[in-house]
Amino acid sequence: MSLNTANNVSAENFGVPEGIERVLVVTAHPDDVDFGAGGTIATLTDMGISVSYCICTDGDAGGFDDATDRSAIPAIRRAEQVAAGKVLGVTDINFLGYRDGYLEPNHDVQKDIVRIMRKVKPQLVITQTPERNWERLPATHPDHMAAGEATTRALYPAVRNPYAYPELRNEEGLEAWTVSWLWLQGHTEPNHWLDVTEKFDRKIQAISSHASQVSHLDDLAGMVKEWQKLAASRAGLPEGKLAEGFRQIKLPD
Numbered sequence: 122m123s124l125n126t127a128n129n130v131s132a133e134n135f136g137v138p139e140g141i142e143r144v145l146v147v148t149a150h151p152d153d154v155d156f157g158a159g160g161t162i163a164t165l166t167d168m169g170i171s172v173s174y175c176i177c178t179d180g181d182a183g184g185f186d187d188a189t190d191r192s193a194i195p196a197i198r199r200a201e202q203v204a205a206g207k208v209l210g211v212t213d214i215n216f217l218g219y220r221d222g223y224l225e226p227n228h229d230v231q232k233d234i235v236r237i238m239r240k241v242k243p244q245l246v247i248t249q250t251p252e253r254n255w256e257r258l259p260a261t262h263p264d265h266m267a268a269g270e271a272t273t274r275a276l277y278p279a280v281r282n283p284y285a286y287p288e289l290r291n292e293e294g295l296e297a298w299t300v301s302w303l304w305l306q307g308h309t310e311p312n313h314w315l316d317v318t319e320k321f322d323r324k325i326q327a328i329s330s331h332a333s334q335v336s337h338l339d340d341l342a343g344m345v346k347e348w349q350k351l352a353a354s355r356a357g358l359p360e361g362k363l364a365e366g367f368r369q370i371k372l373p374d
């Protein structure tokens with residue numbers, strides 16, 4: 122691999138850390154994981170790593186046409202996410218059912234995320250950056266930041282603390298669990314990348330499963346390819362490569 126050492130990028134800024142058996146992705150809306158990390162998810166499942174999703178809202182404020190009955194949107198969007206998951210090798214998809222546009226990092230949301238974390242027992246959690254991205258405002262939709270903040274709060278300290286949300290342990294038998302790694306998608310300062318050139322077609326297939334959101338776009342593949350070329354160039358990868366970038370955080374042991 123040819124790397125741009127001028128950016129202080131080295132081999133350890135790429136790939137999947139050792140010891141990862143299970144990964145949990147927490148996002149605000151159906152389609153967020155496919156846009157932000159579809160190639161990464163395909164990479165993980167192809168390695169035999171088990172990937173689960175936790176989708177906080179039903180994306181019920183999404184869409185682009187008035188013809189669809191709005192009350193039908195949650196079921197449509199859940200079904201689209203299930204179809205997209207199949208493309209990338211993910212079948213464990215947990216929908217929290219919060220209202221689109223209203224997500225807050227409150228204790229209800231945090232506790233729901235802790236519950237899923239303790240069930241899945243991931244070594245790596247992928248979520249959306251809780252920090253504002255002024256260069257790409259849509260990446261930091263308020264729901265995205267809320268999902269990222271609630272997930273980060275759940276990671277530290279609640280999921281590892283047996284006395285946080287004690288009813289999860291006392292009534293549901295869910296023991297504390299410590300997660301090792303956090304990857305944030307949409308961050309302005311990524312420091313970790315995956316070369317997902319070979320996974321691009323599956324990523325586009327997964328995104329296309331969200332027909333209620335993307336079927337009106339003329340050049341979906343071209344748009345996504347441009348983002349991934351930019352990420353690859355930032356990572357110092359050679360021309361023609363496609364990448365997905367994250368801010369990687371090693372969580373305390």
Ligand SMILES: [Zn+2]
Nearest residue numbers: 149150153262
């Ligand atoms: Zn979204």
